[in-house]
Amino acid sequence: MEISTENNWYKNFNLLIFDEIDSTNEEAKRLCHAGIKENFIIWAKSQTKGKGRQGKKWISPENNLYLSLLIRPNCTASEATNFSFLAAIAAGEAIKENSINCNSLEYKWPNDLMFNKKKFGGILLESSLKSNSEHIDWLVIGIGINIFSYPMENIQYPATSLKEAEIDISCEKLLGDLMKNFAYYYKKWEIEGFENIRLKWIEKAMNLGKVITINTNQYYKLWKPQY
Ligand code: BTN
Numbered sequence: 271m272e273i274s275t276e277n278n279w280y281k282n283f284n285l286l287i288f289d290e291i292d293s294t295n296e297e298a299k300r301l302c303h304a305g306i307k308e309n310f311i312i313w314a315k316s317q318t319k320g321k322g323r324q325g326k327k328w329i330s331p332e333n334n335l336y337l338s339l340l341i342r343p344n345c346t347a348s349e350a351t352n353f354s355f356l357a358a359i360a361a362g363e364a365i366k367e368n369s370i371n372c373n374s375l376e377y378k379w380p381n382d383l384m385f386n387k388k389k390f391g392g393i394l395l396e397s398s399l400k401s402n403s404e405h406i407d408w409l410v411i412g413i414g415i416n417i418f419s420y421p422m423e424n425i426q427y428p429a430t431s432l433k434e435a436e437i438d439i440s441c442e443k444l445l446g447d448l449m450k451n452f453a454y455y456y457k458k459w460e461i462e463g464f465e466n467i468r469l470k471w472i473e474k475a476m477n478l479g480k481v482i483t484i485n486t487n488q489y490y491k492l493w494k495p496q497y
Pocket of ligand 1: 294295317322324328337338391394
C-alpha cells in the first residue's frame with residue numbers, strides 16, 4: 271500500500287524507512303547530532319530498544335506504527351510541549367478519518383491515545399536547547415501506535431490496539447494520514463499559535479475536570495489539570 275501524500279506534506283519532510291532499528295527517536299537524535307537541519311520522519315517496521323516515557327520500554331514488534339518526527343520549530347522548551355497535543359490530534363483525526371465509529375477515542379493527559387479507556391498509543395518528546403537561549407534547537411516527536419498488537423505483561427494501565435477496537439488500517443495509510451494532519455496543524459500552530467489546537471484536544475480529553483493521580487516515579491500526587 272502506498273503512503274498518502276495528500277496536503278503535499280512530503281515536500282517539507284524527508285522520509286527514512288527502516289525494517290528494524292534500535293529506536294526511531296535515537297536515530298532522529300543521531301541525525302541532529304550529525305548537524306542535519308532539515309525535517310525528517312524516521313519510520314521503522316520494528317524497534318529493538320523502543321522507549322516510552324519515564325524510562326519505560328516500548329515493546330515494538332512488526333505491524334504496529336513507530337515513527338519519529340524531527341523538526342526545528344521556533345519556540346521555547348515549554349512551548350515545545352504543545353507538540354505532544356498537536357501530534358495526538360494528528361493521529362486521532364487520522365484514525366477517525368478511517369473508521370465509522372470513533373466515539374470511544376480519547377486523549378489522555380499528557381500524551382496518551384486511548385480507546386475504550388485503554389491505551390493504544392503514546393508520544394515521547396525529546397528536545398535540546400540552543401546554547402545560551404531559552405529556544406530549542408531541535409525537537410523529536412516519537413509516536414507509537416498499536417495497530418495490530420499490544421503488550422499484555424508488565425503494563426501499568428490496560429492496553430489495546432486498533433485491531434481490537436475493530437479499526438482496520440495499515441501502517442502506510444495511518445502514517446500518510448497522520449502526516450497530512452500533522453503538516454496542517456503545524457502550519458496552523460505557526461500562524462495562529464496553540465489555542466485552537468488546545469481546544470481541539472480538549473473536545474476529546476479523558477478525565478476532563480476530574481482530579482487525577484500522577485505517578486512521577488518518585489511520588490504520587492493528586493492534581494487537577496488546567497488544560
Ligand atoms: C509513552 O510512553 O506513552 C510514549 C511511547 C512512545 C513510543 C514511540 S515508538 C516511536 C518512537 N521511538 C521510540 O523509541 N519511542 C517512540
